[in-house]
Amino acid sequence: MIGFIGLGVMGEPMCRNLASRSGEKVLGYDLDGAPLARLRGAGVEAAASAQEIAERCNMVFLSLPGVPEVKTVCAGPGSLMLHIRAGSYVIDLSTTAVALARDLNSRFAARGVYFADAPVARTREAAEKGTLSVMVGGSEQVFMRIRPMLAHIGSEITHCGGPGAGQATKLINNMVLFQNVVALAEALKLARKAGLSATRVFETLAKGSADSFALRHHGMKAMLPDEFPEHAFPVEYALKDMEYLLEFAKQARAELTGAQHTMAALERAAVAGNRKKYFPVLVKTI
Numbered sequence: 001m002i003g004f005i006g007l008g009v010m011g012e013p014m015c016r017n018l019a020s021r022s023g024e025k026v027l028g029y030d031l032d033g034a035p036l037a038r039l040r041g042a043g044v045e046a047a048a049s050a051q052e053i054a055e056r057c058n059m060v061f062l063s064l065p066g067v068p069e070v071k072t073v074c075a076g077p078g079s080l081m082l083h084i085r086a087g088s089y090v091i092d093l094s095t096t097a098v099a100l101a102r103d104l105n106s107r108f109a110a111r112g113v114y115f116a117d118a119p120v121a122r123t124r125e126a127a128e129k130g131t132l133s134v135m136v137g138g139s140e141q142v143f144m145r146i147r148p149m150l151a152h153i154g155s156e157i158t159h160c161g162g163p164g165a166g167q168a169t170k171l172i173n174n175m176v177l178f179q180n181v182v183a184l185a186e187a188l189k190l191a192r193k194a195g196l197s198a199t200r201v202f203e204t205l206a207k208g209s210a211d212s213f214a215l216r217h218h219g220m221k222a223m224l225p226d227e228f229p230e231h232a233f234p235v236e237y238a239l240k241d242m243e244y245l246l247e248f249a250k251q252a253r254a255e256l257t258g259a260q261h262t263m264a265a266l267e268r269a270a271v272a273g274n275r276k277k278y279f280p281v282l283v284k285t286i
Contacts (some may be wrong), residue, residue, distance in 0.1 A: 001024065001025045001026070001027055001056055001057045001058070002018060002022065002024045002025070002026045002027070002057060002059050002060075002061070002149070003026075003027050003028075003029070003047070003053035003054070003056070003057030003059070003060035003061065004018065004026055004027070004028045004029070004044075004053075004060070004061045004063070005028075005029045005030070005050055005053060005060065005061070005062050005063070005064070005073055006029075006030060006062055006063035006064040006065075006069070006073075006094070007028055007029075007030035007032070007035035007036065007039065007063070008030070008032075008035070008063065008065070009124055009127075009231065009232070009233075010063055010093075010120065010124060010127045011030070011035075011063030011064075011093075012035040012038070012039065013124065013127040013128040014061070014063060014093065014120070014127055014132075014153045015028055015035075015039060015042075015044060015061075015063075016039055016042045016044070017127075017128075017130045017152050017153050018061070018149070018152050018153065019039070019042045019043050019044045020042055020043070021130070021152040022149060022152050025043075025045065026043065026044045026045070027044070027045050027046075027047045027052070027053055027056060027057055028044045028045070028046060028047060029046070029047040029048075029049065029050055029052070029053050033046075049078060050073050050078060050079065050080065051078040051079075051082075051083050053080075054079070054080045054082075054083035054084040055083050055084075055085075057084075057088070058085065058087070058088045058089070059088065059089045059091070059146075059149065060080060060084065060088065060089070060090050060091070061091050061092075061093055062074075062090070062091070062092045062093060062094055063093045063094055064092075064094045065094070065237070065240075066094065066095070066096060066237075066240050067096050067097050067100055067244075069094075070092060070094055070096050070100065070104075071100065074090070074092075074104055074108075075104070075107065080113075081107060081108065081111065084111075084113055085113075086111060086112030086113060087112060087113070087114075088113050088114070089113070089114045089115075089116070089142070089145065089146060090104075090108060090113060090114070090115045090116075091115075091116050091118050091146055091149075091150075092104070092115070092116070092117050092118060092119075093118055093119060093120050093134075093153075094119065095119045095167070095170050095171070095174070095240075095241055095244070096117070096119075096167060096244065097167065097244045097247060097248070098164040098167045098168050098171070098244070098248045098251075099164070099247075099248075099251070100167075101117035101137060101163060101164040101166070101167045102163045102164040104117075105117075105138070105163035105164070106163075114138075114141075114142045114145070115138065115142075115163070116136055116137060116138035116142050116143065116146055116166070117136070117137040117138065117163065117164060117165075117166040117167045118134050118135065118136045118137070118138075118146070118150060118166050119134075119135055119166055119167055119170035120132040120133065120134050120135075120153070120154065120170075121133040121134075121135065121170060121173050121174075123217065124232075127153070130152060130153055130154065130155070131154065131155040132153055132154040132155070132156075133154060133155075133156040133158070134150050134153065134154040134156065134157045134158065135158050135160050135165075135166040135167075135169040135170050135173070136150070136157065136158065136159050136160060136165075136166045137160055137161060137162060137163050137164050137165035137166030137167060137168070137169075138159075138162065138163055138166070139162065139163075140159070143159045167244075168248060171241060171244055171245040171248055172245070174238070174241045174242075174245065175242070175245050175256070175259050175262070177213075177214055177218075178238055178241075178242065178262045178266070178279070179258050179259065179261075179262050180212055180214035180215075180218075181214050181218050181219075181279070181280050181282065181283075182261070182262050182265050182282065182286070184202075184214060184215060184218065184219045184223060184280075184283075185223065185265070185280070185282060185283035185286040186286055187201065187202075187205070188201075188202075188219070188223055188224075188283055189283070189286050198224060199224055202215060202219050202220055202224060206220075218280040219280075222278055222280040222281075223280050223283050227278075228274070228277040228278040228280060228281035229277070229278055230276045230277055230278075232277075232278035233278060233279055234275065234276050234277055234278060234279060235266055235269045235270050235274055235275050235276070235277060235279045235281060235282065236270065236275045236276065237279070238266050238279040239263070239266050239267065239270060239275075242259065242262065242263045242266060243263075245259060246259060246260070246263065265282050265285070265286060266279070266282055268282070268285040269281055269282040269284070269285050271285075272284065272285050
């Protein structure tokens, strides 16, 4: 049986795809009962706790907000570490710190449990369609074992290297994305200050070498229409990821001035009261 812990914005559609495509029974758990009720129609059984999932499942997926939640589920009271059987697999789809992924890999290995950090990229729409990009850190053996299951949630499954490499690659991905969004915010500001049509400027950028995923999704679908909803990827999550990235860069002795500038832009957005809003809202405080 497959276990799935964390049924939020990304976790719920990933869990649904695993239930509908894998042919396996899926046991789900979340502190919020609403997604569990919705997933019942897809055949997902509700668990009462993470401990129940650990005791009943031999492959457990996590999709949690960050380091504190992953630590609690993996190594806290009633955790996977204490109750999962040897020979089982734990796959963390969350975005967390590289050091945590490496530490959990070592601690699970000591109990005979296989661990992989496998954070995902792209949008909720991609999560619903099963076309996420999944970046996997772990041994070749573990990667080959879990790849067929990951193929139910993603269309691009990349083995990035050993333990922690998935998280490192995901954090670098987000650093590039966030910096791109800051550049788009500055482009939008300049276009408007100069009296240009911002829509026409963005449409023209999309036809040339400045084209990007960020331009077409964050720029055109959020910045231009000035739509920054909650329950999307918020400023507070972007800040969390940048904190993990800068921590990793410090450990690697890499000075990243662009990343620091981006962190400052996100912090200004948070101070302005936009912490819960979709992160391209940083354009308002550029």
